[in-house]
Amino acid sequence: MNRGLNRVCVTGTGSFLPNEPIPNDRIDDILGPLNGAPARVQAFIRNVGARMLAGGGVEYRHFAIDPETHRLTHTLASLAEEAARRALQAAGRKPDEIDLLAFSAPTYDESTPPTSTLLQERLGIEQCAEMEIHSNCSGVGKSVQLAYDALRLGRYKTALIAHSQLSSVYMRNCYFNQSVMTKTQAALRYILADGSGALVLEAVEGEGGDPLPHEVLGTFVESVGGKRQPGMTAGGGVSNLIECESQIEGMFEKGTHHLDQDFSAVGRDAGPFLVNGVLRMLESLNIEPASVDHFVWSIPGLQLYNDYIEKAAERLSSSIDKMKFRAQKTGYCGGSSILLHFDEMARAGELQPGQTAVVHSVESSKWMSAGFVVRW
Numbered sequence: 032m033n034r035g036l037n038r039v040c041v042t043g044t045g046s047f048l049p050n051e052p053i054p055n056d057r058i059d060d061i062l063g064p065l066n067g068a069p070a071r072v073q074a075f076i077r078n079v080g081a082r083m084l085a086g087g088g089v090e091y092r093h094f095a096i097d098p099e100t101h102r103l104t105h106t107l108a109s110l111a112e113e114a115a116r117r118a119l120q121a122a123g124r125k126p127d128e129i130d131l132l133a134f135s136a137p138t139y140d141e142s143t144p145p146t147s148t149l150l151q152e153r154l155g156i157e158q159c160a161e162m163e164i165h166s167n168c169s170g171v172g173k174s175v176q177l178a179y180d181a182l183r184l185g186r187y188k189t190a191l192i193a194h195s196q197l198s199s200v201y202m203r204n205c206y207f208n209q210s211v212m213t214k215t216q217a218a219l220r221y222i223l224a225d226g227s228g229a230l231v232l233e234a235v236e237g238e239g240g241d242p243l244p245h246e247v248l249g250t251f252v253e254s255v256g257g258k259r260q261p262g263m264t265a266g267g268g269v270s271n272l273i274e275c276e277s278q279i280e281g282m283f284e285k286g287t288h289h290l291d292q293d294f295s296a297v298g299r300d301a302g303p304f305l306v307n308g309v310l311r312m313l314e315s316l317n318i319e320p321a322s323v324d325h326f327v328w329s330i331p332g333l334q335l336y337n338d339y340i341e342k343a344a345e346r347l348s349s350s351i352d353k354m355k356f357r358a359q360k361t362g363y364c365g366g367s368s369i370l371l372h373f374d375e376m377a378r379a380g381e382l383q384p385g386q387t388a389v390v391h392s393v394e395s396s397k398w399m400s401a402g403f404v405v406r407w
Contacts, residue, residue: 043122043231046374047113052091063204088333092224092362108149110227111193118229126154130187135170168394172401176250182234198223201290211286224362228370251312262395302339305393308400324386326354329368
């Protein structure tokens, strides 16, 4: 007999920032100097880089790098494990109680097996459903939608969502072919950081009735990049290995493995796309924007925030104090940022019972938008 759809609640949150916080004046020490970069890139680092850091609003960030050896201290799976264990502890759940493990990241620890299975192994989960989503900032919203729908249908009862951001793997001096790197590739060293976040979601039988604590009201995923150029790129995949004479050595020679960003497109489009996505999500869930108490966003820098925040508040019939810039002490951890900030808010008591929070990201790689809404 069909008993109807379940309701879904957040029962635990967790986050993790690797190693000691790094002040702005130590970034190049930790990531390694770019002494082999072209003169124009080195001049950019000295002049524009310093101004970016001064106006970015970030005081500290974290890197999964040993400051002495410059060796990576974490993989994507081990970063996620730390946040996942904290979320499980907050939920009062053991790893073997997880039915569904959904992991997302912009890259992977191995080409195969999937990183989701490596996380499963690290957590000691002998058997569960696992799924991996290859995505950056929109990966969290995609994972939550996948788990939310499955829990609603009754396929699973308890889901663990995890996202890892290991940006430093792209930013250490040893990764670059410095002779062909560009100013924008160097600039990303002063924007990105490492971290992970996690959620535990659980199904509650039955629809309707009194409000439930920490209930997920709905999710949203969309891509508007079907006719747009990518805003962030990183090679190293199949498309760079098509020609027999151009394999890994050729990739390094051309620098096609470098992480790159279209800063003009981000400055122009990221803010409007974020707000448009939030408005469409709220409309689909029949939630008035003015009724939202918190907008939890992943915004990389204070300048981008200041450039659009007043317009965002106006379009959402809201106030600036409900959409804070939160990366001062964490740095910008890409897709993990919204889970990091959401966890901080939950643990600090900033989320009050009955309040509504929008947790949402826009991803510039091919202009995707994804998020979810929680009534705390």
